[in-house]
Amino acid sequence: MSRKLVPLLPSHDRYIEVFAGGLSMFFRKHRARWNVLNDIDNNIINLYISVIERYDELIDKLFWIPKSRKLFLNFREEIKEGKEFEIPDPYQAAKYLYCIRFSFNKMIHTPFSMNKDMKKAYDEEFRYSRAKIGGATIENLDFEDLINRYKPAEGDLWYLDPPYFVATDRKDYYMNSFSIEDHYRLKECVDMIDENGGQFMVSYDHRPEVEELYKEYDIRTINIHYSGATGEARKKERKEYVIINYAPISQIGLFKSKEVT
Ligand SMILES: C[S@@+](CC[C@H](N)C(=O)[O-])C[C@H]1O[C@@H](n2cnc3c(N)ncnc32)[C@H](O)[C@@H]1O
Numbered sequence: 438m439s440r441k442l443v444p445l446l447p448s449h450d451r452y453i454e455v456f457a458g459g460l461s462m463f464f465r466k467h468r469a470r471w472n473v474l475n476d477i478d479n480n481i482i483n484l485y486i487s488v489i490e491r492y493d494e495l496i497d498k499l500f501w502i503p504k505s506r507k508l509f510l511n512f513r514e515e516i517k518e519g520k521e522f523e524i525p526d527p528y529q530a531a532k533y534l535y536c537i538r539f540s541f542n543k544m545i546h547t548p549f550s551m552n553k554d555m556k557k558a559y560d561e562e563f564r565y566s567r568a569k570i571g572g573a574t575i576e577n578l579d580f581e582d583l584i585n586r587y588k589p590a591e592g593d594l595w596y597l598d599p600p601y602f603v604a605t606d607r608k609d610y611y612m613n614s615f616s617i618e619d620h621y622r623l624k625e626c627v628d629m630i631d632e633n634g635g636q637f638m639v640s641y642d643h644r645p646e647v648e649e650l651y652k653e654y655d656i657r658t659i660n661i662h663y664s665g666a667t668g669e670a671r672k673k674e675r676k677e678y679v680i681i682n683y684a685p686i687s688q689i690g691l692f693k694s695k696e697v698t
Contacts, residue, residue: 589635
């Protein structure tokens, strides 16, 4: 999806990615003068900080963890239990990445997938990531605390890709649950960005709740293929909403929601 969204980003001095996850937008776009990357999940943040700070140890750990269902299940249990650790902890980062890479569909709650090779070109991939994330400010906050701390202002671009309503329904997509109240709380934060002159882009699932909640903003529909999905699912095109408060220069791939047939 980020491939379609990057051309629609406005110019900005400060870029804040509120729900970092796999950072697909940040990795695809150009770096702003100031970049802030945030996620509430301490395993995600530990992975990024370990890539920057403890690079060699992380690569070494990853290379030598044997491929094993037993290990996968043990690590996953540990992560789910929320065992405490200090950041950066490269071994914890390696275990976390191991669970994601060996999970079916790269989702931590899905079963062990035997057919993946962990020993591929990590070094090359991580060198690129390290160079790109290095210099960014990395936060491990709830979205509301982040927005209060970084006071939205003109020249900002806030990109928000929250857990979707479907994740709220299912409850097991992410380590941190996201309630209906959180979706409403998020809307108030988005309003605050707007009131303070910041630009924002929110991506969301194509659901009536989203259309209703964000009706005063510019809501567009985007057609996408999910890259992580299985063969059958990949063939189907899905729709998602993109909500913005600025006029995009490029219109490629975007439709006013009412115009979609
Ligand atoms: C849809 S994913 C983001 C995906 C991301 N755009 C990517 O490229 O992979 C949502 C992310 O929000 C994080 N999250 C959930 N609740 C949060 C909260 N209250 N504050 C900040 N981040 C939160 C999750 O840990 C998850 O990584």
